[in-house]
Amino acid sequence: MFIINALKDFGAYLRLMGRVFSRPERMRMFFKQYLEEMYTLGVGSIGIVLLISFFIGAVICIQIKLNIQSAWMPVWVSGYTTREIMLLEFSSSIMCLILAGKAGSNIASELGTMRTSQQIDALEMMGVNSASYLILPKILGLVTTIPFLVIFSTVSGIIGAYATAYIGHILTPTDLTLGLQHQFTEWFFWMGVIKSLFFAFIISSVSAFFGYTVEGGSVEVGKAATRSVVSSSMLILFSDLFLTRLLS
Amino acid sequence: MIEITDLRKSFDDKTVLRGITSTFEDGKTSLIIGRSGSGKTVLMKCIVGLLEPTSGDVVYDGRSFVHMSKRERTLLRREMGMIFQSAALFDSKTVLENVMFPLDMFSDDTLRGRTDRAMACLDRVGLADAAAKYPGEISGGMQKRVAIARAVAPSPRYLFCDEPNSGLDPKTSLVIDELIHSITAEYGITTIVNTHDMNSVVSIGDHILFLHQGQPEWQGTKDQVLDSKNENLSSFIFASDLFRQMAEDMRQKRN
Numbered sequence: 001m002f003i004i005n006a007l008k009d010f011g012a013y014l015r016l017m018g019r020v021f022s023r024p025e026r027m028r029m030f031f032k033q034y035l036e037e038m039y040t041l042g043v044g045s046i047g048i049v050l051l052i053s054f055f056i057g058a059v060i061c062i063q064i065k066l067n068i069q070s071a072w073m074p075v076w077v078s079g080y081t082t083r084e085i086m087l088l089e090f091s092s093s094i095m096c097l098i099l100a101g102k103a104g105s106n107i108a109s110e111l112g113t114m115r116t117s118q119q120i121d122a123l124e125m126m127g128v129n130s131a132s133y134l135i136l137p138k139i140l141g142l143v144t145t146i147p148f149l150v151i152f153s154t155v156s157g158i159i160g161a162y163a164t165a166y167i168g169h170i171l172t173p174t175d176l177t178l179g180l181q182h183q184f185t186e187w188f189f190w191m192g193v194i195k196s197l198f199f200a201f202i203i204s205s206v207s208a209f210f211g212y213t214v215e216g217g218s219v220e221v222g223k224a225a226t227r228s229v230v231s232s233s234m235l236i237l238f239s240d241l242f243l244t245r246l247l248s
Numbered sequence: 249m250i251e252i253t254d255l256r257k258s259f260d261d262k263t264v265l266r267g268i269t270s271t272f273e274d275g276k277t278s279l280i281i282g283r284s285g286s287g288k289t290v291l292m293k294c295i296v297g298l299l300e301p302t303s304g305d306v307v308y309d310g311r312s313f314v315h316m317s318k319r320e321r322t323l324l325r326r327e328m329g330m331i332f333q334s335a336a337l338f339d340s341k342t343v344l345e346n347v348m349f350p351l352d353m354f355s356d357d358t359l360r361g362r363t364d365r366a367m368a369c370l371d372r373v374g375l376a377d378a379a380a381k382y383p384g385e386i387s388g389g390m391q392k393r394v395a396i397a398r399a400v401a402p403s404p405r406y407l408f409c410d411e412p413n414s415g416l417d418p419k420t421s422l423v424i425d426e427l428i429h430s431i432t433a434e435y436g437i438t439t440i441v442n443t444h445d446m447n448s449v450v451s452i453g454d455h456i457l458f459l460h461q462g463q464p465e466w467q468g469t470k471d472q473v474l475d476s477k478n479e480n481l482s483s484f485i486f487a488s489d490l491f492r493q494m495a496e497d498m499r500q501k502r503n
Contacts, residue, residue, distance in 0.1 A: 025353060025354075026352065026353050026354075028352070029352055029353060113339075117334055117336060117339075118332045118333070118334050118336040119336050119337075119338055119339075121298060121332065121336065122330065122332060122336040122338075124298070124325070125296060125298070125325060125328060125329075125330040125408075126325065126326065126349075126350050126353065126354075126402075127322045127323065127324075127325035127326040127328075127354070128353055129322075
């Protein structure tokens with residue numbers, strides 16, 4: 001039963017995406033929506049990304065220095081490990097899990113409320129392809145802004161690590177800088193950016209699917225928001241496995 | 249003119265519409281009335297294409313909606329305006345932006361021209377002063393009037409109203425009825441109103457279709473409805489003692 005329902009949902013999702021990826025009726029209106037979504041989903045997430053990344057960067061640095069680093073390890077280990085964790089996993093995958101909660105639930109509840117208050121029916125009655133008008137700008141808005149969020153997250157994490165050096169005096173700034181510069185592989189940065197593009201598509205399209213297909217009232221909107229966060233988080237974790245293997 | 253022929257609709261094993269045939273003429277306000285669960289909303293949704301009828305046909309000025317392609321339906325929808333029970337205004341847009349929306353989407357007019365047209369529609373419903381407000385900042389009756397302005401802004405040929413008076417006080421209901429009726433006559437629109445407000449029936453019902461258990465039980469005008477001998481219609485109309493007394497007074501005045 002679970003598999004049949006999952007297949008039905010997947011079929012409905014593909015049909016919806018077929019409607020979403022069609023030429024917008026009015027490019028002027030599309031770009032207006034696109035800019036608004038970039039602002040809401042991308043710019044609106046900068047604060048939480050910077051805040052969480054700063055503390056995680058700081059905590060990783062402290063953990064490595066105090067609990068893992070030992071006398072026989074080189075002094076650059078803490079900085080090096082912090083940089084690699086931020087670049088390879090946190091700033092792309094974990095940050096996208098956080099965004100699945102913030103942006104995903106925002107998308108699902110917005111579309112769900114529009115559905116239950118007949119705003120989507122109103123669009124359809126005007127002869128507007130509501131799926132394309134509402135969902136396409138959200139997908140493209142998040143996919144466009146997510147590389148910048150990855151960069152902000154990495155930078156903020158490194159600033160957090162420096163805070164442990166300058167403010168907490170956990171390690172010296174020189175040792176940290178040495179570690180951050182040690183054997184830097186540029187591809188790791190691009191790997192994070194590429195992964196985040198896939199995750200952004202998953203977050204926006206899956207959340208939009210659950211919101212757009214809501215039937216019922218406010219309780220169902222809440223359930224749709226929860227389902228969207230759970231489903232997109234699961235899909236991010238699964239696809240992270242494959243993408244990491246593929247890109248490494 | 250909209251003609252529906254032997255329209256039927258079933259959901260799994262439950263039949264909701266059992267062969268409805270009627271004609272809704274230009275420039276007239278046609279009302280679909282009936283008890284809750286009689287199939288009014290389903291009929292309206294089948295007419296506008298939000299639901300697919302099981303059988304039968306809906307013809308818009310000689311164009312069969314049921315047999316149209318998806319593209320043709322989309323184009324025909326641009327000739328329709330609809331006022332939803334909940335008004336269905338876009339929360340994130342101001343009143344003016346709501347009214348301008350269909351023009352922004354489909355009109356090739358300049359921004360000035362679109363704004364002027366939207367303001368004229370808002371002025372027609374008496375809400376030009378509320379142009380900069382958001383739907384959440386205005387009353388339910390005002391929201392309905394904005395919905396009317398939005399529906400008529402692109403000059404539709406067909407106007408559909410799903411219970412436009414629900415949740416409104418009697419005085420505001422009269423304003424909404426009067427607006428719908430006058431706009432219909434003014435622009436020569438084919439208007440279909442789904443209602444169970446008896447004040448609407450006697451004040452704006454140029455053509456009334458009474459549904460009973462998914463069947464067209466009675467059709468006529470507002471002048472004929474009070475004298476009808478149809479039992480189901482009478483029990484529906486005269487369910488309220490107050491209305492029965494009012495109808496009796498009206499009959500006496502007429503005679």
